[in-house]
Amino acid sequence: MAQLSLSLLGGFQARLGSKPVVLPTKKAQGLLTYLAVRPGQPHSRDKLAGLLWAETGEDQARHSLRQTLLSLRKVLATTPPILMIEGDTISVDPNTIKVDVVEFEKLLSKSTTEALEQASEIYRGDFLEGFGLAGEPFEEWLLTERERLWERALEGLAKLLSLQMKQGDHEAAIQTGIRLLALDPLQESVHRTLMTIYAAHGRRDAAARQYHSCVAVLQRELGVEPEQETKDLYNRIMQDRRTGPAGDEAPAILVVEDDVVTRALIEGFLKSGGYSVALAQDGADALIQLGRRPFDAVLLDINVPTLDGLKILEIMSAKRIATPAIFLTAMPEHELETRGFQLGAADFIRKPVQKDVLLRSIANALRKSKDAPASGKASAADSR
Numbered sequence: 006m007a008q009l010s011l012s013l014l015g016g017f018q019a020r021l022g023s024k025p026v027v028l029p030t031k032k033a034q035g036l037l038t039y040l041a042v043r044p045g046q047p048h049s050r051d052k053l054a055g056l057l058w059a060e061t062g063e064d065q066a067r068h069s070l071r072q073t074l075l076s077l078r079k080v081l082a083t084t085p086p087i088l089m090i091e092g093d094t095i096s097v098d099p100n101t102i103k104v105d106v107v108e109f110e111k112l113l114s115k116s117t118t119e120a121l122e123q124a125s126e127i128y129r130g131d132f133l134e135g136f137g138l139a140g141e142p143f144e145e146w147l148l149t150e151r152e153r154l155w156e157r158a159l160e161g162l163a164k165l166l167s168l169q170m171k172q173g174d175h176e177a178a179i180q181t182g183i184r185l186l187a188l189d190p191l192q193e194s195v196h197r198t199l200m201t202i203y204a205a206h207g208r209r210d211a212a213a214r215q216y217h218s219c220v221a222v223l224q225r226e227l228g229v230e231p232e233q234e235t236k237d238l239y240n241r242i243m244q245d246r247r248t249g250p251a252g253d254e255a256p257a258i259l260v261v262e263d264d265v266v267t268r269a270l271i272e273g274f275l276k277s278g279g280y281s282v283a284l285a286q287d288g289a290d291a292l293i294q295l296g297r298r299p300f301d302a303v304l305l306d307i308n309v310p311t312l313d314g315l316k317i318l319e320i321m322s323a324k325r326i327a328t329p330a331i332f333l334t335a336m337p338e339h340e341l342e343t344r345g346f347q348l349g350a351a352d353f354i355r356k357p358v359q360k361d362v363l364l365r366s367i368a369n370a371l372r373k374s375k376d377a378p379a380s381g382k383a384s385a386a387d388s389r
Contacts, residue, residue, distance in 0.1 A: 007100045009087050011041050014109065014154070015130030021081065031136070032057050035143050036073055037097075037328050038133065040088075042106050042150070044099035053095060056143050068090050091231050104131065106154065113161045118172070121165035125184060128158045159189055166198065175202045176368035180361055190222045197235055203279055204242045208255055211279025256301035256371060259280040261291040261317065262333065263309045267356065270331075271304065274360045280367070288312025292320060300328050302351070307334040307341060315341070318348045329370035333358060 007022035017034050019026035035057055039049065045299060048113045057073075058066035074088065074095070081087045085103045110341075114123035132151040138144050148381050153325050162185045169178040185192060194221035203212035216231075216239040222230050231237075258280045262268040266286060275282045283300070285291040289309040297301070305314035312320070318330050332345050335356040342353050351370040353364060 009081060009083075011038070011102065011104045012105050012126050012129075013038060013042070013104065013133055017136055021083070026080060028080060030073070031138060032069070033073050033077055033080075034136070035138055035147075036070075037077060039103055039143070039146070040095065040097045041104045044097050044102055044104065044107065047089075047091070047094035047096040050093050050095065056146065057138070057141055059142050060140055062254070074103060094266060109154070110157065112155060116164060118165065118168045121161050121168070122160050125165060125181070128154075128161075128383075137382060140210055144307065153178050155188065159185065161190075163195075166195070168360050170198070172190075173208065176365055178202060180365070190218075191226060193219060193223070193232055193235055196231075196292045197238055200235075200238055206279075208279030209242055210255055211277075213239070214277075214279075216242075255279055255281045256367075257283065257295055257299070258299045258367065259283045259285060259291065259303040259328075261288070261309055261314065262306045263287060263302065264306075267306075267333075267358065274311070274358070275367075277360075278364045278367075279335060286310070288314075289318050291317055295321065295326055296324075301374070302329045302331060302367055304331050304333055304354075304367075307332055307336060315348065318345070318350065322349060327374075329374045331366055331370055 009026070010020045012018040017038070019028065021038070026358075028037065036053065038055065039053070050067065054063070054066035058069045061069065074090070078086070078088055083101060085098060085101060087097055089096045089098050109124050109127045112120040112127070126152045128257075132154045133147060145312065157213065162181055166178055166181045166185065169175075169181060179199060179202055182195050182202075185195045186199075196215055199215045200212040203209065203215060218233070219231055219235060223231055258275055260268060260271050260275070260282060261270060262284075263286050268286075272282050272284065283294055285294055289311040290311070291303070291305075291309075294300075305317055307314040309317075314330075314332055314334075321330065329351040330349070331352045331354060332341075332350050333354050333356060334341065345353060351367045351373070354366055
C-alpha cells in the first residue's frame, strides 16, 4: 500500500510512495491540507464548501467541492482509498497518510531531548509558507494555524534549549539558540543565553557580537534598548575580557585548504562561531605555521598541493604535534577515512561543508583534546 506523505512546514509537498504528487489547483492543495492536519476527523460538505468557495453561491460552492474531490481521488488513487467519503462527511484515512505537522506535534508532546530535537528538524519553516487563498475563510484558518504552529515551535525549542543547558551540552545549545532567534530574534533571554555560553568557553568576541546583534534587532523592530540584565551581562563579559588570563583567548584554528571559495566559506563559519582563524594554501605552508605557533585544531583538506592532508598528519605525529586534526574531503573513498583515523584524525567532514556540522565537529575535537591526559601537545618550539 502506497502511503501519502505531506510536508506542510515550509511549503507544500506531497509524495505518494516515492513519487511526487502534483495537485491540479491551489484549492485542491488547501482542501487536502485541511483534511490531513486532523486525519480521521470527518468534515461536512457544507463546511468545506464554505471554507474554500465562500465567495460563490451555495450551489456553485458544492459543485466546486465535488469537482475538486473528483480530481483528488483521481490523483490519489490507492487501495484502500486515502479520501473517506461517507454520506455528507469527508475525511482522510489516518492509516494511509503521514503528515509532518501531525508528527511534529506528537514529538513535542513527549518533551524529551531526543523528541524535541527531532521536532526541531521537522519544523523547516512556516506552515504552508508562501501559500494563501485571499478572500476565503480558508485564509483566516491558515493564518491562525500558522501562528499556532510557530508558537509551538518556539515553545519546543525553548524546552530543548533548557534541557541542553542542564545537560551541559553547550554546542548543541548554541545551535538551538540560533534556531530560536531565527524564528523570533526578539527573544532577549536567548541572546543572553548565547552570550553566557560563548563567554564560558572563552569566545568573548562571539559574545560581544551576540550582544550587538541583540541591540540592533531591538532598536530596528521595537525602537527600544536591551534590558538592564542584558547590559550588565555584556559589561561583565567585557570586564572579564580585559582582566582575564591569556588562556581565555579564542581557540585558534588552522585551515589548510587550496580552494579559494571553500577557504573563505570555512573562515566565515569559524569566525561567526568565535574562533581565531589562520589560513594555509598548501601542505608546506601548513607545516611552517604549525612550527611557528600552537593551534587548538587544524582543518586539513585531503587533496592540497605540496603535501596532502594525510602526509601532513604523518609529519605532525612524527614531530609530536598533537593538535586535533579534522579532515575535509569531497572524495568518497572509505580507505582514506580508515587511513586518517589510523593516523589519529579527530573527524572527517564531507564537502560541501555545512556550518553546523563543522562547528559541532570542532567543538567535539576541542573538548576531547582538553579532557585527554596531557601526554603531549607539543609546543611550536618543541616541534622544530
